[in-house]
Amino acid sequence: MKVVVAIDSFKGSISSLEGSKAIASGINKVYPDAEIVCVPLADGGEGTTEALISATNGELRNVEVTGPLGTPVKSIYGILGNRKTAVIEVAAACGLPLVPVEYRNPLKTTTFGVGEMILDALRQGCREFVIGLGGTATNDAGIGMLQALGFSFKDAEGHEVSQGGGSLSLIRSIDTNRACQELDQCVFRVACDVHNPLFGPDGAAYVFAPQKGADPVMVKELDEGLASFAEVVHNELNVDVGQIPGAGAAGGLGAAFAFFLSGTLQPGIELVLDIIGMEQKLADADFVITGEGRLDGQTSMGKAPLGIARLSQKYGIPVLAYAGGITKEASVLNGNGITSYFPIVSGPMSLELAMDPKETKQNLRRTAEQVFRIIRAVKGMS
Incomplete structure (x- = not known):
């Protein structure tokens, strides 16, 4: 299995690279031999x-x-x-x-x-x-x-x-x-x-x-x-x-x-994806994981997860999105290339705790592991 992980930073919490590594470790608990390509991502702004x-x-x-x-x-x-x-x-x-x-x-x-x-x-x-x-x-x-x-x-x-x-x-x-x-x-x-x-x-x-x-x-x-x-x-x-x-x-x-x-x-x-050669990195990928601190209506207006989703959609690759918070307006993303999205917060907690870097990485790791347990159970992918 090949998984490309390309998330934006969770601003105020962790960097794109830190988040990608946490997700990769969660996937590896389920698929130890998976090929995981981590690609630091940004949308032209901070990071x-x-x-x-x-x-x-x-x-x-x-x-x-x-x-x-x-x-x-x-x-x-x-x-x-x-x-x-x-x-x-x-x-x-x-x-x-x-x-x-x-x-x-x-x-x-x-x-x-x-x-x-x-x-x-x-x-x-x-x-x-x-x-x-x-x-x-x-x-x-x-x-x-x-x-x-x-x-x-x-x-x-x-x-x-x-x-x-x-x-x-x-x-x-x-x-x-x-x-x-x-x-x-x-x-x-x-x-x-x-x-x-x-x-x-x-x-x-x-x-x-x-x-x-x-x-x-x-x-x-x-x-x-x-x-x-x-x-x-x-x-x-x-x-x-x-x-x-x-x-x-x-x-x-x-x-x-x-x-x-x-x-x-x-x-x-578009500029960032071109420079990092994202299309080449997507070759033969089974899944793409993207995300950011908050998925909402603004995400559908050209932010990093949408750019990744549209490029992946071009090749028919399922896209999973993780976020600290998700609003009801994020539902439009399902029609723009994001197959499924998941909040990573495990339960009620303060914003301060949710944005604590250690907590964010743990939540990303756990969410990735649980989602890929479902994938293994349903698809039997190795």
């Missing part, structure tokens, strides 16, 4: 770097960059096993957890550190980039990142604008002549699971800025700044950057990657 590094035998690189408040922060990105592809989660440089609640102000926070991470990867010889968007404390349309990379954004008097979303409305001209030359040799693949435009009612400011500390007055100012910036880009560079699907992702970083760095925005799970 993507770890998953891709593990899957490709890559390495992590520690760097100090400019944080969202303009002060130094210690950050991490990955270089895949091919030694030419860097994996960067933008939140590692400008994520919301890096800003204490009382200092959250997207008029001031910057993405400058993301550009510094890219520059470091360029110095390591990387020319291909996998970028995970999301979780930022910023709303600066990526101008901070671009400034770090040599782009220049000037006000009406010809002075470089300062960092932060509050500077967008001051920009009157854009100079790309001093941009890092190596960028012309680079390919950016960007994991982006939202389709929000840069500005407007569904744009970066109105949809995402409140959770980053913006009050209604700030949201309006940020949105006007994004619209003004888009107009300058249109006038200077002849492109309607504001209407690019996904331009509003990560406070406008989607727009910066899509236009200024010629990046390709695509669903995160």
Whole structure:
């Protein structure tokens, strides 16, 4: 029997790899000789770097960059096993957890550190980039990142604008002549699971800025700044950057990657599955196991378990999904490639206990063992 185990992390509890090993040990209690292929998984968000590094035998690189408040922060990105592809989660440089609640102000926070991470990867010889968007404390349309990379954004008097979303409305001209030359040799693949435009009612400011500390007055100012910036880009560079699907992702970083760095925005799970070569790993599999901390209506909107299920469905492979919690909305997953799903919690318990790493691993191990006991009894598989 061959089983492919590809679960997302149980966020706040255990990593994808830890969960996969627990499931594998449960299966081996029933099928000691089973071929179990554990594939760390992520959907382009938190945990993507770890998953891709593990899957490709890559390495992590520690760097100090400019944080969202303009002060130094210690950050991490990955270089895949091919030694030419860097994996960067933008939140590692400008994520919301890096800003204490009382200092959250997207008029001031910057993405400058993301550009510094890219520059470091360029110095390591990387020319291909996998970028995970999301979780930022910023709303600066990526101008901070671009400034770090040599782009220049000037006000009406010809002075470089300062960092932060509050500077967008001051920009009157854009100079790309001093941009890092190596960028012309680079390919950016960007994991982006939202389709929000840069500005407007569904744009970066109105949809995402409140959770980053913006009050209604700030949201309006940020949105006007994004619209003004888009107009300058249109006038200077002849492109309607504001209407690019996904331009509003990560406070406008989607727009910066899509236009200024010629990046390709695509669903995160599709990008991850392609990089790790999941189709090849599914060859001859009898079962696929996926899962995440919570299966709900959001899972059916493109998260990791759905991506695995759809790919497995293509080859007619049964898919079992495990989760710490399952809502009634998860029933739609049965029509999207997931054969059966199972909650791993054994009985009533506090959320704190349910998310305890030791408890989670034990629950995954036990659930896998019991499910495969049924499989052995019914199918008599060896």
